[in-house]
Amino acid sequence: MGLEGLSGFGLDTPGGLGGAVIRVTNLNADGPGSLRAALEEKRPRIIVFEVGGVIDLRRKNLSIKAPFVTIAGQTAPSPGITLIRGGISIRTHDVRIQHIRVRPGDAGQPPRSGWEPDGISVSGAGAYNVHIDHCSVSWAVDENISVSGPRTLGPEHTARKVTISNSIIAEALDYASHRKGRHSKGLLVHDFAREVAVIGNLFAHNARRNPYFKANTIGVVANNLIYNPDSAAIQLGYIEDEWREADFSPENPRVSVVGNLLYYGRDTYSDLALVAYQGDAFLENNRVYNLDDGLMNIVQGNIRKLDRKPSWLEGLTPRDPEALVEYLVNHAGARPKDRDPVDRRIIESFIARQGRIIDSQKQVGGYPKSEPSYRPLTVPEDVGAWLEKLARDIE
Template sequence: MSVIFVLFRRASVQGFLAWTLLAGFAAPNVWAENLVSLLDGVSGFGMDTPGGMGGAVIKVTNTQNDGQGSLRWALNQKGKRLIVFEVGGVIDLAKQSLVIDEPYLTIAGETAPAPGITLIRAGIVIKTHDVRIRHLMVRPGDNNEPARSGWDPDGISVSGAFAHDVHIDHCSISWAVDENLSASGPRDKGHNFTSKRITFSRSIIAEALDAATHKKGKHSKGLLVHDFVQDVAVIGNLFAHNDRRNPYFKGHTSGVVVNNLMYDLGNAAVQVGYIEEEYQQSTFKPKNPRLAVVGNRLIYGLSSYSDLPLVAYQGDIYSLDNQVVNLDGAAMPQLQGHINRLEAPPVWPKNLQAIAVSALQQHVLKSVGARPWDRDPIDRRIIDSVLNGTGTIIDSQDQVGGYPKYPTRYRKLDVPLHNVAAWLSSFENQAGQ
């Protein structure tokens, strides 16, 4: 008999569907048959943060890179704060990443009028705790600089000892030169100095640039969880057209990779393992990552290595209800390398329930990204590539139309004094918002 999970629904205080996890035993197919059919909400690590809810409401009123009314100005305000947008369009960061070092923040990108908020030519760096970012498009690109020139931005990075209880939800991140997403800290100082309790959910993580401006050369990477980072949840995302790190959990890490759809990945999907040489000067000994990989679907594309597994290299892995499909639609091996198979998840968010992989693709493609109710042309093209079996890993944003030049639009917001959460939810799933 194999270890499975019996899950019972209960209501959470936020109004999402939440789930309590209890251990049990049965045949594997029984567990899969009793999964819920809808991805009704996401529960992960650090998601109980209030973010900026209950704090000051700060309005972004222009698409300038700096100055009063800009997003950068709003991020630099002190205290608990909810950032909303009376403007939609493109914010050119001019190679200056947005740095978030003031805690208790919610960025509510869903409040922007069409075409939403797109950040170009840099990304976001989170160095503090209790942060929630949702419904943003982040597209750094190569800044039209020479190959291997050293320009290597992440899309969104969560870094350092103070970076914890962070939720990145319903974002669209593409064209980064280092990683589209990352969670990190110093490699050689242990758990207390790295980021932790992070959830990346329902986002499009796609088209990380390959032979671009990174000084190392080819470097198309999806999501990195660096050494010693603990409790990272990667849930309900679309990974598409990235060569490696989809995601990559390094030494001493822990987390879950649940209900992600992966398409046209190059040489690696879920990578696990440490690099021995990186520990030679460390006081710590290397240690396997510990990971639960449940309900994910990997579909080969034209960029995919011919024997690409779902999970590879070295780690302690619990794996259940995953699929790998090659170009001919045939099933492929799921695990490769020095994988220690676990009989139960090493960690698991207490209110998380996976959906069956057989129901995964339709729900991810419907719900994923910054504006699933009104996608921009870039996200529509990426979604269509999955549906049509097209697309490939790219070296520059210019191969797929270049930086967007969306018109700037304005809309006044009347933010209520009460029931702000319900007011925010009204912006989602409404065409034209």
């Protein structure tokens, strides 16, 4: 979904444009020429890839702590960049991540052992103006993607102004190494996170949180396709007990929910609605289809319907749901014109109305493997236009 001309919710961040161009030249977990070394630089930077393949993080997540950075996965040669056995933690502002795959998996850890990586997390007071676009995130043990911070300290202490767009968010692991047990979760917007937009994504085979907006949150959920959740699609609400000793009182999340589709799968509860539990929602042009393609309820629980959008991106005109399926099938994920076997399988599972919620990546073929590929880059003076062209070539 093209987001050109839109502003707000982190979309207008420059990322690393205007900064140094840093080249990733190998697939090592760390050291000179690695993605980790590029992220640890302090200066504004555009990270480009002269190598393609799989980066095994060996259970040590990547962390982005210095601001003004663009991770330009579209610059990598085929098959692109895939991270395994770890995720990415964003703790700073003005970050754009594009065209990469993040697949943490259980890393061979026993059930309930405490290995609990997110795929991509945006967290803390310093995390704002963040855009995650055309990524493929699957097999996380906690959330595939999360936007969070300290629960009870107020909005200025929590991540904000974040957009997640055009991505495949799928197959969060259920009974895996999370200490709580079953925990297949798609995308969490934690208490007090504000101006969070979830636009034009495919959610597939995540039991819950597709996405989940908690207390005091404000955001937009538009033009997402949700397939085969278990007990919850778009969740609104919070847990009262978490606020007993807080200085703030919990208030309903306030979310604009427009142009979304929910399709039941084999794991989906037989009467599941699109939006559930407790919250304030503006609802427009959403649809829910059961296994027989019959229309189902849009809401259940204590959902207060709003007459006006509580938040919206300036310039956003959502697609009609009738056109959404074809668009996302052809354009969602890290490299839609150069999909890896995992993304192809997930797309095909939706088309065939197959697939299940999984407990381990081993159930669907295990971690990807590929030989490294290399391509030297000549970076032109107009880096922004060059990155846009490379992105269009694989979108």
